[in-house]
Amino acid sequence: MALQSLTGAVSPTTLPAGDGFGGAMAGWRLQRLAFGLAVGGAYALILAPVLAVMLISLFAQEIVSFPPDGFTLAWYGNAWDRREFARGFATSLQLALIAAAIGVPLGTAAALALDRSFRGRWQALGGALNTLLLGPLAVPGLVAGTALYIFYVRAEFWVDDDIKGTLPGLVAAHVLLTIPWTVRMVLASLAGLDRAPEEAAANLGARPFTVFRRVTLPMLRPGVVAASLFSFIQSFENLELTLLLVGPGRTTLPVAMLNYLEFRIDPTLAAVATVQILLVGALMLVTDRFVSLSRVV
Amino acid sequence: MGTLGLDSLSRRYGGTVAVERVDLEVAEGELVALLGPSGCGKTTTLRMVAGFVPPSSGTVRIGGRDVTRLPPHARDTGMVFQSYALFPHMSVGRNVAFGLEMRGIGKAERETRVREALRLVRLEGLEDRLPRQLSGGQQQRVALARALVVNPAVFLLDEPLSNLDAKLRAEVRAEIRGLQQRLGLTTLFVTHDQEEALTMADRLVVMERGRVRQVGTAEAIYARPADLFVAGFIGRINVLRGRLEGPGRFLAEGPTGPAATLPCPAATPPARPVLTIRPERIGIRPGAESGIPARLVQTAYLGPRTEYHFDLGTPGSGPVPLLAIRDTPGPAEPLHRLRTGDAAGLHWEAEDALLLPDDPA
Numbered sequence: 001m002a003l004q005s006l007t008g009a010v011s012p013t014t015l016p017a018g019d020g021f022g023g024a025m026a027g028w029r030l031q032r033l034a035f036g037l038a039v040g041g042a043y044a045l046i047l048a049p050v051l052a053v054m055l056i057s058l059f060a061q062e063i064v065s066f067p068p069d070g071f072t073l074a075w076y077g078n079a080w081d082r083r084e085f086a087r088g089f090a091t092s093l094q095l096a097l098i099a100a101a102i103g104v105p106l107g108t109a110a111a112l113a114l115d116r117s118f119r120g121r122w123q124a125l126g127g128a129l130n131t132l133l134l135g136p137l138a139v140p141g142l143v144a145g146t147a148l149y150i151f152y153v154r155a156e157f158w159v160d161d162d163i164k165g166t167l168p169g170l171v172a173a174h175v176l177l178t179i180p181w182t183v184r185m186v187l188a189s190l191a192g193l194d195r196a197p198e199e200a201a202a203n204l205g206a207r208p209f210t211v212f213r214r215v216t217l218p219m220l221r222p223g224v225v226a227a228s229l230f231s232f233i234q235s236f237e238n239l240e241l242t243l244l245l246v247g248p249g250r251t252t253l254p255v256a257m258l259n260y261l262e263f264r265i266d267p268t269l270a271a272v273a274t275v276q277i278l279l280v281g282a283l284m285l286v287t288d289r290f291v292s293l294s295r296v297v
Numbered sequence: 298m299g300t301l302g303l304d305s306l307s308r309r310y311g312g313t314v315a316v317e318r319v320d321l322e323v324a325e326g327e328l329v330a331l332l333g334p335s336g337c338g339k340t341t342t343l344r345m346v347a348g349f350v351p352p353s354s355g356t357v358r359i360g361g362r363d364v365t366r367l368p369p370h371a372r373d374t375g376m377v378f379q380s381y382a383l384f385p386h387m388s389v390g391r392n393v394a395f396g397l398e399m400r401g402i403g404k405a406e407r408e409t410r411v412r413e414a415l416r417l418v419r420l421e422g423l424e425d426r427l428p429r430q431l432s433g434g435q436q437q438r439v440a441l442a443r444a445l446v447v448n449p450a451v452f453l454l455d456e457p458l459s460n461l462d463a464k465l466r467a468e469v470r471a472e473i474r475g476l477q478q479r480l481g482l483t484t485l486f487v488t489h490d491q492e493e494a495l496t497m498a499d500r501l502v503v504m505e506r507g508r509v510r511q512v513g514t515a516e517a518i519y520a521r522p523a524d525l526f527v528a529g530f531i532g533r534i535n536v537l538r539g540r541l542e543g544p545g546r547f548l549a550e551g552p553t554g555p556a557a558t559l560p561c562p563a564a565t566p567p568a569r570p571v572l573t574i575r576p577e578r579i580g581i582r583p584g585a586e587s588g589i590p591a592r593l594v595q596t597a598y599l600g601p602r603t604e605y606h607f608d609l610g611t612p613g614s615g616p617v618p619l620l621a622i623r624d625t626p627g628p629a630e631p632l633h634r635l636r637t638g639d640a641a642g643l644h645w646e647a648e649d650a651l652l653l654p655d656d657p658a
Contacts, residue, residue: 196382199349202369203376204396204447214395218386 050277057270064267075271085272087249088256095167095252096235099174104228106175107133107182108220114183115190130183137180141240148173149244165247173245177238178231185230189223222291229287233280299360299450300325301346301483306355308341315341317507318355323451326481328474330488330498334530338507339487343453346485348372359450370399375449379456381440383428389415389439390424396447414446417476434465441473445480452477452484458493470497491531495519503527519575525656528573535579535619537572538655545647547572551614557589560647567654578649579621581605581642583635588642591619593635601625605635607643619643 060070079085110133118126136144152164163169197219201211217224239254246255253276257269301323308316316338323329331339344350346357348369356365364372375396384392393414397407415421418438428436437457444452457473458466474497477484488494494501495515503510503518503526511523522528525536537559539550545563549556549572561572582588591607603625609617621643626632635641 194380194382196378196380197384199347199369200376200378200382200443201384201395202349203347203372203374204443205370205373205399206395207370208368210399215384218384221386 053270054274054277057267057274059267059270062266064265075267076275078266078268079271079275082260082268084251084256084259085253088251088253089275091250092236092253095170095174096232098167098171099178099235100228100231102171103175103178103231104182104224107179107227107231108186108224110179111183111186111190112216115187130187133183134180136176141238142243144176145173145241145244148241152245162247164245165250167250170242170245170250170252173241174235174238177234177241178227181230181234182224182227185227186220186223189220193219225287225291229283232283236280237276299483300358301451301485302356302358302361303342303346304356304358306342306345306357307353308338308345308350309353314507316345316352319504319509321502321509321512323483323485325483326478327499328477328482328484328486328497329500329502330486330494331502331504332488332491332494332530333504335489336506337504339489339502339504340455342504343376343455343485343487346451347374347376347453373447373450374453375444375447375451376453376455377437377440377444377457379459381428381436381460383436383439383443385428387427388424389420389426389428389431392428392439393443393446396443400447410446411442414442417445418442418472433461434469437461437469438472441476445476445482450483452482454484454486456487456489458488458490466493473497495531501531503530505530521651522573522653525571525573525653528651528653533576533620533622535574535576537574537617537619539572541566541570547650547652549609549617551610551617553615554611554613556611556614556617557609559589559650560645561650561652562647566652569655570652571655572650573653574645574650576604576620576622578645579619580644581621581623581632581635582644583631583639583641585640585642588644591641591643593637593639593641594618595637596635598625607641609643 056064057075058071058073059068060072060074061068110129114126114130114133118129149164152169156163193216198211198215201215202208206214237254238252239258242252242255243258246252251259253272257272260269301321303319303321306316306319307314319338319342321329331342333339341350345352346359348364348367348371352365356363358364359372359374384395387395390411393411394407397410402410411424412421415424418441420435420438420442423431423435428439431439437460440457454473458469461469470493476482486494486498498515500512500514501518502512505526511518511527513521518527519531522531522534528534529536537547537549539548539555541561542548542558545561547559547561547570549559559572580588589609591609593605594608595606597604597606601624602622605621605623607619607621609619623632
């Protein structure tokens with residue numbers, strides 16, 4: 001209404017036209033506003049839990065309530081003093097690095113085979129294998145964890161040695177987490193790959209493995225780097241699959257946090273989670289400097 | 298350097314034939330162009346020479362040695378790809394050095410030869426650039442240097458000019474031909490551009506639907522095409538249907554009846570002959586006193602030359618179109634005054650026309 005009277009006052013002789021223009025303008029602004037609100041709302045929804053956790057880690061009181069009594073870094077000290085978190089962090093880090101180091105080469109090899117070896121009459125088999133390799137994403141972590149637990153118990157009987165509760169047992173389980181991500185991302189990179197440079201390398205005298213090492217792999221680098229990053233994160237943050245497979249003195253960080261939660265609810269967990277979030281965030285930033293993640297993911 | 302030989306080389310994909318029994322000998326230092334429309338099998342033939350496509354049957358010989366079963370890296374061919382296929386993550390210098398490195402040549406010699414090769418293609422000083430920092434023409438020259446630096450027995454070019462703009466294309470064309478002749482490279486060149494083939498090649502191989510239609514020098518193929526496909530694919534040509542009235546006399550027929558008697562060679566004609574004549578071999582006399590009576594339908598001015606579209610038809614025959622191309626006449630020449638609708642007398646030497654067998658279609 002205000003807009004209408006304003007345009008009317010400025011050019012009273014062309015009131016109908018001015019009126020229409022003002023109305024269109026107002027509608028346009030309203031659309032922009034609604035769009036902005038929707039986008040802002042979506043971001044708020046995504047970021048709110050993360051920011052809330054970071055904020056709560058600084059609250060002074062033990063039982064979380066709002067408004068806070070004050071702010072303190074004491075919970076970070078507490079997290080450090082309770083050695084299970086530091087040990088869990090070390091175990092998770094070690095586990096994620098080893099799992100990614102094994103899973104990414106395996107997944108890359110699988111993606112290459114899917115892209116190049118299953119042609120013609122083998123195409124259907126390739127499709128089936130592709131689905132199978134993505135399987136770990138579809139099976140709920142707890143179910144897969146239980147299945148692995150039962151399998152490990154049997155396997156221990158056969159090999160006459162411990163598997164569950166050991167690092168190799170955990171690594172084998174976490175490699176399963178890394179493969180679907182790697183296969184997906186490397187396949188996406190392969191889909192857009194120009195084959196001519198590989199032929200040029202062969203033409204210049206490079207044997208097939210040299211072609212792969214000197215030309216194919218460097219051209220796939222962004223996809224492989226992104227796959228490594230996401231494999232690491234998947235392993236580092238996994239709780240469900242890991243829950244039944246950890247052993248005494250070999251607990252991952254997420255499992256240590258769950259254990260702590262059974263007895264106490266205080267901002268110590270928020271402090272640990274904040275450290276975890278910052279670590280992953282830093283990893284992504286560093287990776288993004290080397291390969292533009294938005295181009296791959 | 299070496300010779301290249303293809304013996305009855307074929308490639309089939311399931312039931313479809315990509316290349317059918319191609320025989321070819323390329324002499325040392327010779328440039329042979331494989332020319333044909335897309336899908337004629339010329340690129341497949343080249344890729345069989347390089348080893349990227351295994352032949353269904355037949356053999357490939359390089360320097361007299363049978364290489365049919367050898368993998369690409371053991372064949373000693375130097376190929377320039379249509380997309381250049383430079384290694385995007387390596388500098389220009391490392392791109393060019395790659396083949397030398399694969400041959401186990403030491404660093405010092407490698408550097409000398411890379412510098413030499415880059416000088417040859419006029420890119421000295423750009424060793425440290427990445428391919429994406431170069432223009433299309435420069436990338437093209439890096440691809441040339443990379444293939445040349447290893448002194449391949451056979452040099453293979455797959456439509457190397459098709460990604461360049463028209464002006465650059467003429468320049469690079471001359472440059473490639475110059476290099477090839479200076480270095481005496483045995484070269485197989487794939488193109489769909491007849492001008493490229495005519496200007497660059499010692500000999501042309503015209504292909505269609507997997508088969509070789511004709512092999513010969515540019516002059517031989519242009520002047521004496523083996524069949525209607527070659528005649529129509531290389532340059533422009535008039536094709537007149539009809540029948541022989543007698544030795545050296547061809548009666549052209551229009552849609553509804555006979556139109557005109559035309560001069561043609563008296564030698565033994567093929568079965569079901571058609572008369573073909575290049576447009577620039579046709580002389581025009583304005584007025585209709587002598588020669589083959591024709592009416593000017595349309596002209597197209599091309600600067601140095603002018604196209605004259607005639608009709609040889611009579612009222613009983615329906616239209617019989619014929620194209621003549623002459624140097625654009627000066628104002629004093631009678632041809633200058635020839636207007637659309639005017640009558641003219643056309644003439645040509647009997648030996649300029651060529652009787653070819655009609656297409657089975």
